[in-house]
Amino acid sequence: MGQGLGRGTRGKKGAPMQIPERMKACLLTAVNQFEIREVPVPQAGLGEVLCRVRAVAICGTDPEIAAGRHRGKGWPPRYPFILGHEWSGEVVQVGPGVTEFQAGDRVAGEAHKGCGICRNCVKGDYTLCLNYGKPETGHRHYGFTVPGANCEFNAFSIKAVKKIPDRLSYVHASLVDTAGVAFHGIRLIGITPGGTVAIFGPGPIGLCALQIARGMGAGRTIMVGRGRRLRAAQEIGADFLVDFEIEDPAQKIMDLTGGRGADEILECSGGTDAPAQSIHGVRKGGKIALLGFYEDAKISGFPLTQVALGEILIRGSRANPNVSEDVIRLFEKGILNGEKIVTHRFPLEKYEEAFQTFKGRKDGAIKVVLEP
């Protein structure tokens, strides 16, 4: 493989791109400390492509990782570290053994790449890789256990990048990972055509779930949340809005369904009371997908007898295995649309401001996207 300034490649859709030796990266240097620094541009290894990152969305887990709340999981494994896992960009160089991609391809990334060898990976359940967090086995969790996309270039396994159509913008393509999380949860429990789906949490995942549920033929959608985000759900087309600060979500769902309950509930909020409210709000024989991170120690009053007697299915859902191509097609068809979800865009240099905007939900921030 070429080195340094000689690493120019010819993009099929444009002029050859000179790959510099160094790039700008936003480094997490300590708890809640970020710094823009010049670092070497990585090389694409076996089965990898070097990508020019064009857009990277800030995820709800990023501020938690920055605050040091996930050190126990090895997120990040060390300082300094490059966060960022919801990205899109352009292939600028292919590594050895890569035939499916070429320089110039527009792509979206996903965060997980399994070891490919353990029993779960072999079955396709690579977000449940049994070698999680062991890079020496080939496992990667970009932006969590290995460097991510808050930088100008990174090398990614071709298993973790998917081509995107020309008409999907880089900014909206940075939602492919997030939308995939919603899609996977929905695929695990299904949607009853013509039925009632309730969604807790009108954040980026919940708003994508709303679009997908509508696209899959849900008869009625109920969004549970509050504030500006609830209004975004209305603009996207939720049939009913429930403000949990004003009314009891489970009771309201029961009222709206004639006392029957929702067919499916997608719990995307991670709220302490939301899992129990979901059980109270779902119909007998109904299904619940849990997509959040929960503060387990604070959760109580979980009505398990009701789960047993009502034959309620509760399904955990982790990330987005094997869904990116389907999700990209939904974006192409307009069933998924980033318009109401991406509210802010910043250059990489303004990371601090972007981060604060996202964390503080300033100016109605929902999804904040960086453009390195």
Ligand SMILES: [Zn+2]
């Ligand atoms: Zn994420």
Ligand SMILES: [Zn+2]
């Ligand atoms: Zn594995």
